[in-house]
Amino acid sequence: xxxxxxxxxxxxxxxxxxxxxxxxxxxxxxxxxxxxxxxxxxxxxxxxxxxxxxxxxxxxxxxxxxxxxxxxxxxxxxxxxxxxxxxxxxxxxxxxxxxxxxxxxxxxxxxxxxxxxxxxxxxxxxxxxxxxxxxxxxxxxxxxxxxxxxxxxxxxxxxxxxxxxxxxxxxxxxxxxxxxxxxxxxxxxxxxxxxxxxxxxxxxxxxxxxxxxxxxxxxxxxxxxxxxxxxxxxxxxxxxxxxxxxxxxxxxxxxxxxxxxxxxxxxxxxxxxxxxxxxxxxxxxxxxxxxxxxxxxxxxxxxxxxxxxxxxxxxxxxxxxxxxxxxxxxxxxxxxxxxxxxxxxxxxxxxxxxxxxxxxxxxxxxxxxxxxxxxxxxxxxxxxxxxxxxxxxxxxxxxxxxxxxxxxxxxxxxxxxxxxxxxxxxxxxxxxxxxxxxxxxxxxxxxxxxxxxxxxxxxxxxxxxxxxxxxxxxxxxxxxxxxxxxxxxxxxxxxxxxx
Amino acid sequence: xxxxxxxxxxxxxxxxxxxxxxxxxxxxxxxxxxxxxxxxxxxxxxxxxxxxxxxxxxxxxxxxxxxxxxxxxxxxxxxxxxxxxxxxxxxxxxxxxxxxxxxxxxxxxxxxxxxxxxxxxxxxxxxxxxxxxxxxxxxxxxxxxxxxxxxxxxxxxxxxxxxxxxxxxxxxxxxxxxxxxxxxxxxxxxxxxxxxxxxxxxxxxxxxxxxxxxxxxxxxxxxxxxxxxxxxxxxxxxxxxxxxxxxxxxxxxxxxxxxxxxxxxxxxxxxxxxxxxxxxxxxxxxxxxxxxxxxxxxxxxxxxxxxxxxxxxxxxxxxxxxxxx
Numbered sequence: 001x002x003x004x005x006x007x008x009x010x011x012x013x014x015x016x017x018x019x020x021x022x023x024x025x026x027x028x029x030x031x032x033x034x035x036x037x038x039x040x041x042x043x044x045x046x047x048x049x050x051x052x053x054x055x056x057x058x059x060x061x062x063x064x065x066x067x068x069x070x071x072x073x074x075x076x077x078x079x080x081x082x083x084x085x086x087x088x089x090x091x092x093x094x095x096x097x098x099x100x101x102x103x104x105x106x107x108x109x110x111x112x113x114x115x116x117x118x119x120x121x122x123x124x125x126x127x128x129x130x131x132x133x134x135x136x137x138x139x140x141x142x143x144x145x146x147x148x149x150x151x152x153x154x155x156x157x158x159x160x161x162x163x164x165x166x167x168x169x170x171x172x173x174x175x176x177x178x179x180x181x182x183x184x185x186x187x188x189x190x191x192x193x194x195x196x197x198x199x200x201x202x203x204x205x206x207x208x209x210x211x212x213x214x215x216x217x218x219x220x221x222x223x224x225x226x227x228x229x230x231x232x233x234x235x236x237x238x239x240x241x242x243x244x245x246x247x248x249x250x251x252x253x254x255x256x257x258x259x260x261x262x263x264x265x266x267x268x269x270x271x272x273x274x275x276x277x278x279x280x281x282x283x284x285x286x287x288x289x290x291x292x293x294x295x296x297x298x299x300x301x302x303x304x305x306x307x308x309x310x311x312x313x314x315x316x317x318x319x320x321x322x323x324x325x326x327x328x329x330x331x332x333x334x335x336x337x338x339x340x341x342x343x344x345x346x347x348x349x350x351x352x353x354x355x356x357x358x359x360x361x362x363x364x365x366x367x368x369x370x371x372x373x374x375x376x377x378x379x380x381x382x383x384x385x386x387x388x389x390x391x392x393x394x395x396x397x398x399x400x401x402x403x404x405x406x407x408x409x410x411x412x413x414x415x416x417x418x419x420x421x422x423x424x425x426x427x428x429x430x431x432x433x434x435x436x437x438x439x440x441x442x443x444x445x446x447x448x449x450x451x452x453x454x455x456x457x458x459x460x461x462x463x464x465x466x467x468x469x470x471x472x473x474x475x476x477x478x479x480x481x482x483x484x485x486x487x488x489x490x491x492x493x494x495x496x497x498x499x
Numbered sequence: 500x501x502x503x504x505x506x507x508x509x510x511x512x513x514x515x516x517x518x519x520x521x522x523x524x525x526x527x528x529x530x531x532x533x534x535x536x537x538x539x540x541x542x543x544x545x546x547x548x549x550x551x552x553x554x555x556x557x558x559x560x561x562x563x564x565x566x567x568x569x570x571x572x573x574x575x576x577x578x579x580x581x582x583x584x585x586x587x588x589x590x591x592x593x594x595x596x597x598x599x600x601x602x603x604x605x606x607x608x609x610x611x612x613x614x615x616x617x618x619x620x621x622x623x624x625x626x627x628x629x630x631x632x633x634x635x636x637x638x639x640x641x642x643x644x645x646x647x648x649x650x651x652x653x654x655x656x657x658x659x660x661x662x663x664x665x666x667x668x669x670x671x672x673x674x675x676x677x678x679x680x681x682x683x684x685x686x687x688x689x690x691x692x693x694x695x696x697x698x699x700x701x702x703x704x705x706x707x708x709x710x711x712x713x714x715x716x717x718x719x720x721x722x723x724x725x726x727x728x729x730x731x732x733x734x735x736x737x738x739x740x741x742x743x744x745x746x747x748x749x750x751x752x753x754x755x756x757x758x759x760x761x762x763x764x765x766x767x768x769x770x771x772x773x774x775x776x777x778x779x780x781x782x783x784x785x786x787x788x789x790x791x792x793x794x795x796x797x798x799x800x801x802x803x804x805x806x807x808x809x810x811x812x813x814x815x816x817x818x819x820x821x822x823x824x
Contacts, residue, residue: 046540046567050549140697184571186684189604189661189823196607198578201571267693321696322712324689327539337546337708340788344712408568409575448686455683456655456699 007129010356013058014364022059023361026066027368033067034074035380037084037215037398040207041071043405045331049338057339058354062361064332065315069121069362072311073369076113076304077380081106082395084215088206089307091437092275094214095161096292096299103295106384108241110377112249112297113304114370115241120257120305121366124312127261128319129359133348135313136320139265144453145463147266149473151446154273156480157280158438163293166484169435172426176439179204183444187451199411207406208415209440211399213433216420219392221427241297249301252282256305264310267317267325276438278306284483293432312362319355321345527587527765531562534755536592537576539569542688543708544753546789548592551622551755554776572662573597574608581610585758587765591616593756595664599809603816604662606824612809616756617766620773621801623786624752624794626726627668627704628736630719632695635702640722640742643702647678654680657700659688662823665704667815668725668749672739674815675747695719706751707732708790725749752794754801 013019033044044067052060072089079090080097093113100109127135142150155173162169182193183203194200241249256278263274282302283292292299317325322343324330333343341351348355383391403412423433457463465471532555536548545567552563568576573596580591591597593616602612610616629640637643647654658666661684673680683700685691688709695703696718705713707730713719714733721736725748729738739747755773757766774795776782783793796804816822 042540049540050553053553140693143694143697143699184823186660186686189821191823198571198575198609267689317693321693321718323692323696330542330689331540334540334542334546337543337789338549338785340785342708342712342790345716345718346712407570408566409570452683452685452694452699455681 003130006352006356007360009352010129010358010360013353013357014062014360019059019062019357019361020364022055022063023066023365024368026063027070027365027372028066030067030070030072031074031077031369031372031376034071035077036074037078037082037211037395037402039398039402039405040075041068042327042331043402044071045328045335047405049331049335052335053338057336057341057351058357060335060339061332061354061358062365064335065358065361066365066368068328068332069308069311069365070369072308073113073117073373076117076307077110077373080109080113080300081380081384082215082391083218084395084399085210088210088272088437088441089275089303089310091210091214091434092161092279092303093300093307095163095279095432095434096294096296099293099295100297100300101384105295105297106381107377108245108297109300110380111241111374112245112300114373114377116249116253116256116301116305117308118366118370119253120260120307120309121312121369122363123257124261124264124309125359125362125366128313128316128362129356132316132320135265135316139267139317140321141469142266143467144449144456145467145470146473148446148449148453149464149470149477150266150273151442151449153473153477153480154277155439155442155446156477156484157277158435158442159484160280160283161276161434161438162432164430164432168429168431172431172433172435173439176436176441177443179209179436180440180443186448187455197411199409203444204415204419204440205403205406205412206437206441208403208412209419210437211403212416212419212421213423213426213437215395215399216416217423217427217433219395220420220424222388223392245297248297251285252278252298252302253305255281255285256302256307257309260306260309261313263306264313265316267314267323272441274306274310275303276434278302280480308366315358315362318343319347319358322347527768528559528561530588531564532559532588532590534563534565534590534592535576535580536565536567537569537573537594537597538567540565540567543706543790544592544594547623547753547786547791550782550785550789551592551773551776554779554782555772558772558775572601572604572660574601574605574610577601577615578609580756580758581615583758585760585762587757587761587769589758590619590769591756592622592753594753595751595808596662598754598756599805600662600664600667600812600816602809603813604821604823606822613805615759617759617761618798618801619755619757619766619769620777620798621752621754621794621796622773622777623791624750624796625706625708625790625792626724626730626738626748626750627665627706628710628714628721628730628733629672629702629704629723629725629739630695630710630713630721631702632698633718633720634698635720637701637722638720640737640739643722644676644678647673647676647680651679652681654702655683655700656680657683657685657691657694657703659691660684660686662816662821664749664751667812667819668747669704670819671749671811671815672725672744672747675744704749706790711790752804 033039075090076093079085079094080101083094083098085091085094097109159169184191184201259278260274282298283289314325317323318329324333336343400413403416534552536545538544549565552565556563568579577597583589598612631637724736724738777793
């Protein structure tokens with residue numbers, strides 16, 4: 001069978017001593033960088049790009065891919081331990097992961113993330129190997145109307161992210177949408193809410209916003225009261241999952257993997273939706289939804305799997321079409337271009353060793369991540385016992401470095417400080433930051449796709465219902481709306497939160 | 500009076516404390532040089548910037564560090580260089596969008612495309628290729644124009660954004676061909692390519708480095724080249740001039756620039772270093788593999804090309820009423 005030949009070729013490349021080494025270096029570097037709050041894979045890869053010039057293209061790409069999923073995993077570690085998500089995908093992990101950590105279950109949350117990610121990564125890689133070219137063509141079927149409907153669905157589902165009041169959740173989403181309006185309108189060039197600052201012409205930076213809303217505001221809150229600091233609140237119980245916990249994560253991991261694998265293919269912002277779509281689904285399906293937002297293990301298992309599956313399948317547009325689906329992929333394409341390879345539809349046939357080698361290395365890399373991270377869990381959890389007055393200056397310093405490194409611009413550091421204060425005020429008002437962040441991310445895309453769809457259809461709104469994929473997504477959105485607003489459900493929800 | 504003397508003395512001592520520009524120029528470069536690439540890391544411009552930085556580092560022995568300062572149509576990076584110390588330690592990888600488009604497009608801008616910079620030299624220049632999807636009904640530029648003439652505004656063309664060279668150049672080409680089509684802007688090159696491959700738009704223009712893989716992979720069909728001559732890789736694809744459309748050439752180029760008041764000896768050193776880098780076959784090969792053909796130009800010609808483009812883009816931006824306030 002051809003697939004086996006291809007995979008054999010891939011593994012022969014990926015398992016060469018040199019490539020195993022680069023894969024390990026990549027995964028290790030990625031994890032370390034990901035664990036440092038604020039430093040994400042984009043900054044890391046941009047800094048390390050010159051190192052790859054001297055490597056053969058396959059090794060370069062294997063190392064960069066290792067950094068990418070390593071950082072993805074490492075980012076979850078900070079989200080769980082110190083409530084500091086470094087990118088949109090780990091925003092969701094922070095919700096329940098950090099609550100678990102506060103209850104002394106940081107080890108279990110980290111183990112769940114590691115195992116869920118490993119499973120999801122392996123399955124998504126298999127999908128990649130089997131169906132990459134047809135999946136890429138499927139992704140191209142997603143035009144502006146489909147993306148718009150997907151974003152509508154996402155926006156409605158994001159209400160479920162909040163564990164408290166629905167009204168406050170909606171208010172937070174709207175605030176996020178408003179913040180997302182800032183920047184230059186892409187269809188007319190008109191600056192909106194930029195206050196004549198050129199730095200605002202592309203809107204607020206996501207990393208600065210997330211770091212401020214989660215990281216900085218959390219620090220201010222912890223400093224309020226020396227005794228209620230979240231990091232050492234509870235004694236650390238066993239590091240591993242209990243049998244019952246293990247049973248509880250199986251279904252969420254499976255669902256998260258399926259969801260993430262699919263959404264990851266979509267280059268227009270699908271991967272970003274996967275982790276919180278998974279969270280919404282788990283919360284709706286769960287037999288104990290009241291635990292969500294208070295440390296439900298499903299709320300870590302599902303999104304983490306979805307996130308990692310999406311991270312793997314987001315390679316599909318790059319490897320088969322040569323088109324990056326996120327900034328990290330753009331950097332990898334840059335690395336390949338410098339190596340003299342222009343990624344495009346022909347990479348599979350012209351450079352089979354590169355294509356299959358990278359795919360096989362993803363298995364190797366995911367396996368290494370588990371080997372690397374399960375023993376490290378104990379160490380990370382010990383970090384929580386470091387006195388907070390030592391810890392928080394370090395966190396702030398790294399946040400500043402990380403935020404600065406995104407655009408090499410001090411403006412973003414000020415933005416982070418500002419949103420830190422806003423985030424603190426919101427915490428005091430019992431408003432949760434996660435829905436705000438999702439509104440902020442989805443809003444601009446929603447507008448972009450709506451207007452592009454209308455532009456191409458010459459103002460005919462029926463495109464959203466006459467295109468089948470879009471119609472189905474809108475129906476799902478309607479169903480989600482009914483579930484959110486249905487009075488009976490609402491009542492049950494409020495009762496559940498009374499205790 | 501005493502005050503005046505004191506402040507004059509202060510000013511003089513401050514002046515003396517400043518390193519003498521000539522003395523500094525003689526052993527230039529004596530520390531790391533920053534090359535600002537006004538785009539996010541990973542794009543084609545970034546790739547070329549890094550190849551040049553690596554080459555100049557090899558010649559000078561001092562590190563040439565690429566710093567990506569993206570945003571606001573590459574004007575943030577350009578403004579940063581325009582306002583740094585003109586000592587040759589901060590250079591700009593300048594593109595036409597920052598130099599000859601942005602000054603017209605943005606009513607408020609923190610530099611002057613001409614007067615804020617001293618050119619070191621041109622690095623590369625490339626025409627665009629007009630592409631339709633491989634399954635398009637148009638097999639020639641004439642067929643496309645004929646359809647657009649019969650159906651004004653019905654065809655869509657995609658670009659990486661409002662006010663990009665692709666957008667303004669295509670508007671000029673369409674105007675010269677006497678037809679109208681609808682502009683569909685995307686947020687950058689990658690999304691515009693996804694839109695093109697997904698069949699959302701009827702045509703786009705792309706530089707050869709991005710177009711060739713799509714042509715070879717049978718996903719796009721080239722209809723015309725927007726440069727003065729046909730491309731060696733596509734000998735059958737006519738130029739727009741071959742097709743009878745005059746004065747509608749468009750190209751992407753980039754050049755290395757320094758802040759305006761950089762001392763002449765430093766500029767001379769940089770110019771000779773860039774010249775030697777671009778004459779080195781290894782660098783020519785690296786740039787070619789990254790999709791760029793090295794193009795050199797003497798300084799007066801570069802100045803003339805920029806002036807010409809400055810005028811052309813100004814015209815089209817005014818005609819289309821695109822100024823952003």
